[in-house]
Amino acid sequence: MKEYLEKLPKDLQEILHLIGKLAAEMDMPAYLVGGFVRDLILGVDNFDLDIVIEGDGIAFAEKLGEKFNAKITRHRRFGTATLALAHKLKIDGSPLLTIDLESIRKIDIATARKEIYPHPASLPEVTPGCLEDDAFRRDFTINAMAISISGKNYGKLVDIFNGKADLAHKKIRVLHDLSFVDDPTRILRAIRFEQRFNFRIEPHTLKLLQKSCREKALNSVEPQRLRDELVLVLKEYDPVRQVNRVRKLSGFTFMHPRLTLSDKQLELLKGISREISWFERQYAHRRQLESWLVYLIGMLDVLKLAQVRDFCRRFAFPSGVKKRILSFKDLSPRIIKNLCGKNIKPSQIFQALEPLSYEVLIALKAKYRNICLQKNIQVFFKEFNGLRPHTKGEDLRKLGIEPGPHYKKIFDSLLKARLNGKVKTKEEEIALITKLTKKGS
Numbered sequence: 149m150k151e152y153l154e155k156l157p158k159d160l161q162e163i164l165h166l167i168g169k170l171a172a173e174m175d176m177p178a179y180l181v182g183g184f185v186r187d188l189i190l191g192v193d194n195f196d197l198d199i200v201i202e203g204d205g206i207a208f209a210e211k212l213g214e215k216f217n218a219k220i221t222r223h224r225r226f227g228t229a230t231l232a233l234a235h236k237l238k239i240d241g242s243p244l245l246t247i248d249l250e251s252i253r254k255i256d257i258a259t260a261r262k263e264i265y266p267h268p269a270s271l272p273e274v275t276p277g278c279l280e281d282d283a284f285r286r287d288f289t290i291n292a293m294a295i296s297i298s299g300k301n302y303g304k305l306v307d308i309f310n311g312k313a314d315l316a317h318k319k320i321r322v323l324h325d326l327s328f329v330d331d332p333t334r335i336l337r338a339i340r341f342e343q344r345f346n347f348r349i350e351p352h353t354l355k356l357l358q359k360s361c362r363e364k365a366l367n368s369v370e371p372q373r374l375r376d377e378l379v380l381v382l383k384e385y386d387p388v389r390q391v392n393r394v395r396k397l398s399g400f401t402f403m404h405p406r407l408t409l410s411d412k413q414l415e416l417l418k419g420i421s422r423e424i425s426w427f428e429r430q431y432a433h434r435r436q437l438e439s440w441l442v443y444l445i446g447m448l449d450v451l452k453l454a455q456v457r458d459f460c461r462r463f464a465f466p467s468g469v470k471k472r473i474l475s476f477k478d479l480s481p482r483i484i485k486n487l488c489g490k491n492i493k494p495s496q497i498f499q500a501l502e503p504l505s506y507e508v509l510i511a512l513k514a515k516y517r518n519i520c521l522q523k524n525i526q527v528f529f530k531e532f533n534g535l536r537p538h539t540k541g542e543d544l545r546k547l548g549i550e551p552g553p554h555y556k557k558i559f560d561s562l563l564k565a566r567l568n569g570k571v572k573t574k575e576e577e578i579a580l581i582t583k584l585t586k587k588g589s
């Protein structure tokens with residue numbers, strides 16, 4: 149595999165050599181593992197360095213952290229650590245050596261380990277092990293390869309389960325028959341990799357997967373682990389395709405017993421995909437859209453408000469996410485009706501849409517195909533979103549208006565006048581304030 153490693157960016161190659169050198173010094177063999185190896189062979193960029201150490205992974209990470217002056221986070225229970233790297237890596241002990249990092253920011257380091265699942269879907273019991281044990285705990289053959297980076301074996305592929313051949317034949321294959329029983333989240337992972345790479349889940353693995361789906365194995369997984377896997381599915385390049393495959397293989401009762409996805413709902417997701425592209429063409433510079441959340445909002449559309457609340461509680465979504473999901477569900481029919489009307493005033497559009505997040509606005513635009521609503525949302529994005537009066541508090545003070553709660557009223561009036569085209573410039577705003585305060589309003 150040396151020739152593959154030599155194609156990596158130079159900074160990354162230097163880091164690998166330094167890791168390998170330290171591993172040899174500490175007599176703890178080091179390997180690149182997981183998705184990094186898979187993507188290296190596929191020729192896909194992947195800068196999530198995943199290293200396994202035969203020995204004490206945390207002690208190794210600590211030494212490497214000192215050498216790289218990196219911030220280290222330890223997870224003792226699993227014998228793993230993460231190093232966060234600075235932009236400019238100053239190598240300790242070699243005052244002349246600095247590496248400008250362009251491609252990589254963090255390194256995950258793990259002790260090679262053996263995992264035993266005491267019960268189906270439980271968290272595994274972890275004990276230190278060798279590289280073979282570590283490969284055996286992995287999900288699929290294509291993710292179970294390792295490349296040695298220490299000593300004279302630098303660049304040697306360790307491929308116990310023939311992952312390289314499965315990569316070449318585009319196959320997703322589990323390592324043993326109890327794989328989905330031990331960890332049913334692998335059902336979602338199998339679908340995710342299959343759809344991402346346009347591979348096929350090979351027939352025996354598919355049978356095992358379908359059996360686990362029939363037994364509703366996903367329902368017994370801890371909700372937060374399920375949530376994380378679900379979010380990864382929705383963050384993939386083509387979430388509609390992913391969701392459609394999940395629909396065919398497992399369905400969505402693991403999310404909520406009432407959650408189904410009809411063809412109509414799937415159309416909504418396709419609409420969401422189009423609207424996300426629209427947003428990204430026009431407004432990507434404003435802020436990054438959390439597109440996975442828009443898809444999730446679309447999927448939950450069939451549920452009632454109370455059911456969506458249950459879903460959010462059970463899966464413990466962070467409050468900001470929960471708020472956005474519920475605000476879509478909670479939109480009053482009156483607001484939708486107004487937005488579908490021709491005669492709605494700009495200030496009313498602003499009032500209805502400004503409090504909503506971009507994720508909710510995109511879901512709204514995808515769901516209601518009414519022409520007026522489409523135009524109103526477009527004009528909101530183009531002209532009204534984020535609009536504030538030219539006048540500031542300082543200007544009001546200069547006009548001799550004592551600060552107080554009435555400031556908000558003045559700003560609201562100014563904004564309304566501005567949106568409805570009654571004032572344009574700061575001078576016109578000031579004239580309006582003078583008029584308003586004279587009236588004593």
Ligand code: ATP
Nearest residue numbers: 182183184196198285286287288291292331333334
């Ligand atoms: P991605 O490209 O999506 O990041 P990845 O393969 O790097 O894919 P991670 O979730 O970062 O995926 O996991 C890293 C590695 O850890 C995987 O390649 C796999 O070997 C192993 N792994 C992760 N989750 C599981 C699991 N549920 N069961 C077994 N092995 C797993």
